[in-house]
Amino acid sequence: MRNIRRRGAVALGVAGLVAPLTLALGTAPAQAASCTTQTGPYQKQVEKFLGRPVDGRQSAADCKAIQAFQTKHGITPNAGYAGSVTWGVMNLMNKQKAVGNNPNKDGACPVNKGRIACVNLTLQLSWIQDGRTLVYGPVPVRTGRDGYETRTGLKKIYWRDIDHVSSIYNVPMPYSQFFDGGQAFHSVGLSMWNPPGSHGCVNMTTTTAKKYWSLLKNGDDVFVYGRKPGT
Structure with missing residues (x-):
């Protein structure tokens, strides 16, 4: 006991x-890692969620926006990669918002x-x-x-x-x-x-x-x- x-x-x-x-x-949210230049499998979805130009190609500005989101919510590694975990969090947020009242x-x-x-x-x-x-x-x-x-x-x-x-x-x-x-x-x-x-x-x-x-x-x-x- x-x-x-x-x-x-x-x-x-x-x-x-x-x-x-x-x-x-x-x-706790980690310090920002170096920004990746890699295009993630959920690049377009993540770009759309963040209000970025939706072209499906990673840019320095895309990476910084993704990285800021990852750091805010404690997603690791927070290198700005549009992977499954990051998109999973964003997709859940979309579904929660759709519930309304x-x-x-x-x-x-x-x-x-x-x-x-x-x-x-x-x-x-x-x-x-x-x-x-x-x-x-x-x-x-x-x-x-x-x-x-x-x-x-x-x-x-x-x-x-x-x-x-x-x-x-x-x-x-x-x-x-x-x-x-x-x-x-x-x-x-x-x-x-x-x-x-x-x-x-x-x-x-x-x-x-x-x-x-x-x-x-x-x-x-x-x-x-x-x-x-x-x-």
């Missing part, structure tokens, strides 16, 4: 509860549970709804990578810790709301499109995690479905 540390806390507030920790760590259009997340937090692994989106009414979102999230997948199914928030600290990695997991063993909603200081993903938790920006903290409580339902790309 693992111990769980909290900053400034004397007790867990839940008698006898020790949650296994599943942390979503990622690599109707994330549960297919009705996959239950509408008969009242207040519920939904997580679509396929699109890496989450939102809170009450019946058929959208309460908050959708917002991009970062879920479990291959081998550490965020588990699917209907769950409930069973423990909340605003200043949680991982005893495994000794790093903060602010605004943690645990819903399946060590898997929780919590904020991270990474891009939501930082590959390959978390160690099982549903990562959020600080703004989103604070909003989820204010809108959810112990006992609220969480529904996770779909499959994260690459898992």
